[in-house]
Amino acid sequence: MKNPRDIIKRPIITEQTSDFMANKKYVFEVDIRANKTEIKLAIQQIFKVKVTSVNTLRMPAKPKRYGKHSGYTSEWKKAYVQLSADSSELEFFESV
Secondary structure, eight states: OOOHHHHEEEEOOOHHHHHHGGGTEEEEEEOTTOOHHHHHHHHHHHHOOOEEEEEEEEEOOOEEEETTEEEEOOOEEEEEEEEOTTSOOOGGGTTO
8 A cells, every 4th residue: 555645745725625624624635646545545544534535636737838938737636535523623724
């Protein structure tokens, strides 16, 4: 099995995801090759909580320009993680 810290790259904190936190739903950037089962196990191991569901979504590359140079941003994967009702809130997000 892969290292859980390699699967979960970083949390995504925006206004919309802050609203999700009230319902114990969190958003993470994850490894693009990770599947839902691996993401679920990684979250459970890192934060010691119970995960109810995981929804994933691939964010496509976008064209970007910097002066006369053009290119694309990287493609990445996002995971919406729903915690069970009896799980505690993630300590990582309490200071937000």
